[in-house]
Amino acid sequence: MARPDYDVAIIGAGPAGLSVAHALSSASGGACRVAVFERVPRFTPRGAGFTLLANGLEALRGICPQVYKRVTAEGHRVLRGRMCKIDGTVLSEMNEDSHPSREMEREWGHPWVSWAWSDLQQLLADELPGNVSLHLGEKLEGLRQAGGDDAREEQGGGSGNAGGSGSVVELKFQGHDKPVTASVVVGADGYWSKVRQAAVGDGPPSDVGTAMWRARLDREFVAGFDIPHGSTVSCLGGGMAFLLFPLSNDQTAWVASTPAQRLHELGVQWPPQREQRPGQQQLMSMLGGGGDEFSEQARRQGEAAKTRVLAAFEPLAAPMRELIAATDPSVIVEHGLFIRPAEDMTEQAFGKGRVAIVGDAAHAVRPTGQGLNMAFEDAYHLARHLALASAAARAAPGGGEPGGWLAGADVGGALAAWRGARLPRVARIMAHAQAQGAAAYKRDATPVSAPLRMGPDEVKAWNQFVYGIKVEPLSALAGPPAAVQEGAAHPA
Structure with a gap:
């Protein structure tokens, strides 16, 4: 079979998709040929904003320390806050000494920073390494896995099977007769993900x-x-x-x-x-x-x-x-x-076959501060699993022949392991966010009673679960295959 155009093709150039590109570059030492396709013809100021917390920043530092430094230096550091009743009656005031961001930085080593969506998108795009190509104005019409059935096109058709047994995924873009081929496709195209509908076909959020x-x-x-x-x-x-x-x-x-x-x-x-x-x-x-x-x-x-x-x-x-x-x-x-309700989450939320789904496309969640942070985790662990599969293929007898970074790798096994590792943690965080959201809109809710009723020990344990993750730099996986294999026991 001919070598695919790219090792990995990413659909969606938001912060989730761009973080996957950075992660793959770091994990491969620049050997992974990555293309990012985005439907808009240019980046413009749009979107609202979000907060980056310790778990997302830990994953981002593992992905690319240079980007992490810029994100933490150039974002707004959240150090003060006020909680009020709806009529403005102040219930609590947090200054630079008492704000939870201080505990976050003390306990988990990261600040609490907020960003405008498009500002972070531009930063991540500006920092893309040379092995990543960015293609703007490219509208995905359909995808197909070689050896499988045609996946659903733009708006209609059958459910398709983008997760067949083939080793190449074909992508059809509007205005182009020739499809783009890749060993792996990553859907980072948001709430109404066309990639998810082509690969899984489980409907909208x-x-x-x-x-x-x-x-x-x-x-x-x-x-x-x-x-x-x-x-x-x-x-x-x-x-x-x-x-x-x-x-x-x-x-x-x-x-x-x-x-x-x-x-x-x-x-x-x-x-x-x-x-x-x-x-x-x-x-x-x-x-x-x-x-x-x-x-x-x-x-x-x-x-x-x-x-x-x-x-x-x-x-x-x-x-x-x-x-x-x-x-x-x-x-x-x-x-x-x-x-995406937590109780409906399955491993297929993260894709099927050689299609991986990340960020809001995989786990659209109530806006309680974890959406993009979980997306950065997705990116880190996806790149890590693929890097280990690539290293295993290169270390095997006869490995290292031309054909791309993923040539000979057990891509299907790597993606299945990634999905299985992500599901329990993500579903648990999603369920917590749903409960928080339901509590916030109760008629008698105030900033004091709205959070889940958890004791101090429960709060501490929950915060440790969410924020206390630790990862190693992905660049460590770009070494010789034998050295990478020795580090394969790192938890996913």
């Missing part, structure tokens, strides 16, 4: 009945309101949750959410009328999943969205409501909350 609004603003603009500067502010209660948090590059994001049932009780239209909804492409763009900017359309939809969020959050503290009211409508994103 579930709508949990929550309305959400997001916006990203310049911090200078936010400074004009009576809101603590540079501090995270959480307001909770009465079935409402509002969060304000600083991001990289002097930006700030706000997020508001409430159950759809509450909107119905208030007489607020939900879901929005079709003409007021962003299309899937636009929504993916806004959330950081791909697509172009639609400024005029976004403004019209944003005006209607602002009306709804203000109606839903009438009891919110005055400074926060004033901030929402003053926000440019074109930057307000309105959407439902979609997740």
Whole structure:
């Protein structure tokens, strides 16, 4: 069989997909030929923001120390916070000495940093090594595994079998007659993953009945309101949750959410009328999943969205409501909350055959701070499993012949082991996030009662489970095959 075009092809150039590219490069010493395909023609400011915590940063440091240094140095270090009732009554104030970020850095050796989605995307793209090629404006239409059936095309067809017995995956992109071939395909294409539907065919994520609004603003603009500067502010209660948090590059994001049932009780239209909804492409763009900017359309939809969020959050503290009211409508994103329920998770959530699925495409979770952190873990362990398989093939008699980094490797076995290792940990974190989310919207919820009712020892044990992971640098796997084999017992 002819050598494939790439050892690994990654669909999706968000932070999840780009971290996989970095991980494969580190684990192979640059020997892995990687291509990243992204549907948007250019990177533009979009998406909201997120927080990187100890487990995600530990994985990122293991992936690429240089990127880790930039991420921790250039992101916003979260050191102050305020927790309030929905009307603004302060329940607790955390300064630089008492904020949980101090415990995180003391116990697990990493800061607590927040980033704008597109800022981190650009940083990861800028740092891509020479063995990784980035292809923008490439829209995936279908995929097929040689030796298996055709996988489902763009919008229809059968469930397909991208996980057949073949050793090459073929990718068909819009506007190209010749398919791209790869030994492994990684789906990092977000909530509505086309790769997942082609490989597994298990349908879209579930709508949990929550309305959400997001916006990203310049911090200078936010400074004009009576809101603590540079501090995270959480307001909770009465079935409402509002969060304000600083991001990289002097930006700030706000997020508001409430159950759809509450909107119905208030007489607020939900879901929005079709003409007021962003299309899937636009929504993916806004959330950081791909697509172009639609400024005029976004403004019209944003005006209607602002009306709804203000109606839903009438009891919110005055400074926060004033901030929402003053926000440019074109930057307000309105959407439902979609997740993959923890109880439905199986190993196939992470792919099938020679198709691996990572990040939101694999484990869309309630926004409690673990989505991208788990994606970095996915990337680290995926690269590690493939590197060990590559090393075993090269160390075997007759190994090391031309054919690519994965030539002769037990790719199917490596991916199956990776899926089996990821499932228990990810499903447990997802279940915890679901319980947190359900508690946050109770009518009597406050920032004190909303978290799961756990005793101090339980909290300590849980934090250790989530944040206390330790990994070795992936670059250590790029040594001679024998040396790599000696390190194969490292826990997955």
